[in-house]
Amino acid sequence: MLLTVQGVDAYCYTGGKPFDAALPTVVFLHGAQNDHSVWALQSRYFAHHGFGVLAVDLPGHGRSKGAAKASVEELAAWLLELLDAAGVAQAALFGHSMGSLIALETSHQAPQRVRQLGLLGSTYPMKVSDTLLETSRSDEQAAIDMVNIWSHSSIAQKPSFPGPGFYAMGGAMRLKQRISQINPAQVFYTDFFACNAYANGEAAAKAVRCPTLFIFGLRDMMTPPRSTKLLTSSIAHGKVVQVDAGHELMAEQPDAVLDALVGFARA
Structure with a gap:
């Protein structure tokens, strides 16, 4: 589904079903150098089981036009405009990595618009090493x-992976390369810069009152579980679920992630 947000096209995958704003809406927010497709299993399941689904392509990513936003605050403001364009008064926001910061900041900017928060592979502060930040600007393929x-926790596929013919690391690589091909304006650097610069996370977390779910990968090296204490202590009422995966937990443990999200959304 294409919407017009800030004067340009914004794409939302609706899970294979026409979007119905009268249903409980779930918004899926991807991470850096990704698009809506990282939520393929989860978004389709929700769309076919009683929810309205908006799995977004952030600005400058996938099918959404415009430049990539340089701050989490700008991305949250964009998301609120997208909800307006879709006719959605309130939604559950499920975000992965950078997307989790966008979900968190959106709940701070407009708490009345957020019914639930699902924060996956999240941490705060979400600092990016100087080496990776510079590499993403000077040698994007090396950063990818x-x-x-x-x-990824290993090169071997997990038992719950979709099956023969799928390769998690290869798929993730090609997706990031495709984002580079679609938009050569250093999207990876812009995304990492936004994560690294975001400074409102603690205040936003302390202000959260809606039901919150954290899903962490036990073997996540990008946002390791030990780094999440500030976030989880600031949202003390949040429920924590851990899955045997790295940072790409929706791909490595799709069923476990889906089960946790569905149970949370229906609670």
Whole structure:
């Protein structure tokens, strides 16, 4: 589904069903150098089981036009405009990595618009090493290689992976390369810069009152579980679920992630 947000096209995958704003809406927010497709299993399941689904392509990513936003605050403001364009008064926001910061900041900017928060592979502060930040600007393919290795717990597929013919690391690599091909304006650097610069996370977390779910990968090297204490202590009422995966937990443990999200959304 194409919407017009800030004067340009904004794409939302609706899970294979026409979007119905009268249903409970779930918004899926991807991470750096990704698009809506990282939520393929989860978004389709929700769309076919009683929810309205908006799995967005952030500005400058996938099918959404415009420049990539340089701050989490700008991305949250964009998301609120997208909800207006879709006719959605309130939604559950499920965000992965950078997307989790966008969900968190959106709940701070407009708490009345957020019914539930699902924060996956999240941490605060979400600092990016100087080496990775500079590499993403000077040698994007090298940065893609680095992140792809660090984001997976192993090169072997997990038992819950979709099946023969699928390769998690290869798929993640090609997606990041495709984003580079679609938009050569250093999207990876812009995304990492936004994560690294975001400074409102603690205040936003302390202000959260809606039901919140954290899903962490036990072997996540990008946002390791030990780094999440500030976030989880600031949202003390949040429920924590851990899955045997790295940072790409929706791909490595799709069923476990889906089960946790569905149980949370229906609670």
